[in-house]
Amino acid sequence: MSLEAGMAALHMKFTDTVPRTEYSAHMHWPLVKKVTGIDTDIISNRKAASSKFVEKWDYAFFWKIYVQKQFLLRNGGRITKMGHAVYSEKEGGESDYCSDITNPFEDIDEALELDCMEEYGEFRHKELVNELEEAYALLKIEYPSTLVCGGIYITMFSGLIEIFGWDVLLSAMAMDEEKFGKVIESYFRWVRQFFIAYSESNIPVIISHDDLCWTNGPVTNPAWYRRYIFPYIKKLWEPIKEAGKKIIFTSDGDCTLFFDDIIGCGADMVVLEPHSDMRLFAEKYGKTHGFVGNADTRILLTGTKEDIYREVERCMNIGKKYPGYILSVGNHIPLNTPLDNALYYNEAYEIMCKR
Helix, strand or coil: CHHHHHHHHHCCCCCCECCECCCCHHHCHHHHHHHHCCCCCCHHHHHHHHHHHHHHCCECECCCCCECCHHHHCCCCCCCEEEECCCCECCCCCECCEEEEECCCCCHHHHHCCCHHHHHCCCCHHHHHHHHHHHHHHHHHHCCCCECCEEECCCCHHHHHHHHHHHHHHHHHHHCHHHHHHHHHHHHHHHHHHHHHHHCCCCCEEEEECCCEECCEECCCHHHHHHHCHHHHHHHHHHHHHCCCEEEEECCCCCHHHHHHHHHHCCCEEECCCCCCHHHHHHHHCCCCEEECCECHHHHHHCCHHHHHHHHHHHHHHHCCCCCEEECECCCCCCCCCHHHHHHHHHHHHHHCEC
């Protein structure tokens, strides 16, 4: 199924089986070892094992994004380092833990004067298109059995988080909304070059990621987003849509309040964490737009087999009747997920996936 199923879901066409994807499971090394039979204790085996795992679990698409904070740093621009707790063991065996916490914008007045075009620089257009296409081509080689995409992690709000960190970002928003609005506009002008490059590339599907919300919803007044974030997202997506490409939108947290805004901006498919109300999204948009999710990883972490079965059943009861639905654990299958629970989750999916 794999690639064909992912494209079918994006084009709102039914397949005999509900498609699925996952996040981080391909780096759950005991799980990958069990499913593929490849010894992932041997570091050099891990890349091939990850690819084989994605094939075995029949991913409809593979969630991986190329344009991240490395482009903010490339021309000597400043960003905040917020550190990183232990989450996974990388392909090369190293931990993702990072204790480096710094913020170059502790002076709020300085933050309010930032011109992102000047700070982070403009890239040569043809070279940028080529780079994005090369990254996409490599991803197709690494994961040939599934739909791979182009992607931008730092669409709007996530870009501002990378630059300022939470404390300075929220302080700047509160101190002078109008002045900070000019900073946001300058960020839009900077990040737009990647969306334009993707629109002119040979890549048919683009993931646009923006962590708009916390687990309990928006971090500030929704009216602020509707003035300073969503109009820019809509403009960023316009060249992608005009080029006939598909957009998969992803955000952490509970985005229920913003379903209408996200669809209004032009998303074709929305990745939903379990905090968001997937039933509501399905009822409003399931006949016209794809959606992905939203099984709860906490149930895989601590639940019984009965709990896991009921969670998969809940998702299938909502999504199975819609052609654009793709099952996933909505907030990852990290390395600390018990192996037997991850395996049983897949078993439950296989029991219920037939339409």
